Amino acid sequence: QVQLVESGGGLVQAGGSLRVSCVASGRTFSNYVMGWFRQAPGKEREFVAAISRLGSSTSYADSVKGRFTISRDNAKNTVYLQMNSLQPEDTAVYYCATTRSVRITILNSLYEYDYWGQGTQVTVSS
Numbered sequence: 104q105v106q107l108v109e110s111g112g113g114l115v116q117a118g119g120s121l122r123v124s125c126v127a128s129g130r131t132f133s134n135y136v137m138g139w140f141r142q143a144p145g146k147e148r149e150f151v152a153a154i155s156r157l158g159s160s161t162s163y164a165d166s167v168k169g170r171f172t173i174s175r176d177n178a179k180n181t182v183y184l185q186m187n188s189l190q191p192e193d194t195a196v197y198y199c200a201t202t203r204s205v206r207i208t209i210l211n212s213l214y215e216y217d218y219w220g221q222g223t224q225v226t227v228s229s
Contacts, residue, residue, distance in 0.1 A: 105129040105218045107199050112223030120187045123223055125199030126180055133157065133177035136206050139184045140213055141195035141225075148198070152184060153209045162209045167193075189227045196222040 152173035200216035
């Protein structure tokens with residue numbers, strides 16, 4: 104059974120940095136695309152970033168491009184999201200996700216993802 108466990112969220116001041124992590128278990132991690140999404144109160148869940156199976160390709164939402172970096176360590180079954188220059192509008196619960204099947208291309212739509220973690224809260228104060 105695939106399990107995703109996020110960690111690393113917290114409270115940070117505007118302009119600060121935070122790194123969230125997601126550890127996967129239950130299958131061969133390096134075979135699957137990984138993504139990060141976020142959901143703010145009263146808003147729909149939205150795409151943040153995604154990374155290919157071996158980490159050679161990445162994709163970002165326009166709102167985080169240049170500030171956030173997604174990476175993965177396949178030896179540790181872990182995907183990371185480094186968040187710099189955080190702003191109050193980045194406040195949300197951050198979720199990692201992966202697909203049921205092996206996919207070649209990076210996926211930006213939450214409907215393409217089948218497994219989700221429980222989320223980790225990131226709060227940015229002004």
